[in-house]
Amino acid sequence: MINLILLGLPGAGKGTVSERIVDKYKIAHISTGDMFREAMANKTPVGLEAKSYIDQGNLVPDEVTAKLVEERLKQSDTDKGFILDGFPRTTVQAELLDGITKRLDKPLTNVIAIDVDEDVLIKRLSARYICKDCGATYNKISNPTKVEGTCDRCGGHDFFQREDDKPEVVKNRLEVNKKMNAPLRDYYEKKGILSVVNGEQSPEQVFADVDKILSKD
Incomplete structure (x- = not known):
């Protein structure tokens, strides 16, 4: 049984690692964004509660998000294990998650932090176009077009960079995330379930290191 949280700054490669873990271990990948959309579309009581905050432009309170996570973790596809994506983001949410996993008897088995130097992340994230x-997305470093200046999908030659992919915006985004990540890492380190992986290696090697940690359990 693998019940896992992946920690890491934007661009660290959590998405790629998650896909490979799901492929190999056949566990549920739970993204908070998907959960919100699903619960609101299905008009569940918690979904409607969350929607009332979102419609007013307010942040959804931790307690409501936690109720949503609990609702999702009760589903049978999580019985063999799960990866939580986007929750918890704070130690308050981590404490709420402790309560949920205790009630459902689905304790966390691993928290893996993928470490990448900030300068490397800025290069990675600001290379997107x-x-x-x-609307096809490319990355000058990891996923360039096959023919320079020509879109693989439609053959177009006109590209742009999103505002939030510009280096100065990326740097600010990383700072915000770093402040949020640090207390969480401390929290799980004190619990003795935190492992750290070097995310600057090739995606294959990063997954191999993660797999080594997971296969110990």
């Missing part, structure tokens, strides 16, 4: 014609 998008085709104006079809």
Whole structure:
């Protein structure tokens, strides 16, 4: 049984690692964003409660998000294990999650932090560019177009960079996330379930290191 949280700054490669873990271990990948959308679409009581905050432009309180997580973790596809994506973001949420996993008897088995130097992340994140014609996304470092200046999907030649991918915006985003991540890492380190992986290696090697940690359990 693997019940896992992946920690890491934006661009650290959590999404790629998650996909590989799900492929190998066949566990549920639970993203808070998907959970909100699903609960609101299905008009569950917690979904409607969350929607009332979102519609007013307010942040959804931790207690409501936690109720949503509990609702999702009660579903049978999490019985073999799960990866939580986007929750917890704070130690308050981590404490609420402790309560949930205790009640459902689905304790966390691992918290893995993927470490990447901030300068590397700025380079990675600000290398993203998008085709104006079809919206295909590329990355100058990890996923460039096959022919320079030509979109693989539609053959267009017009590209742009999103405002939040510009280096100065990326740097600010990383600072905000770093402040949020540090207390969480401390929290799980004190519990003795935190492992750290070097995220500057190739995606294959990062997954191999993560897999080594998970296969110990």
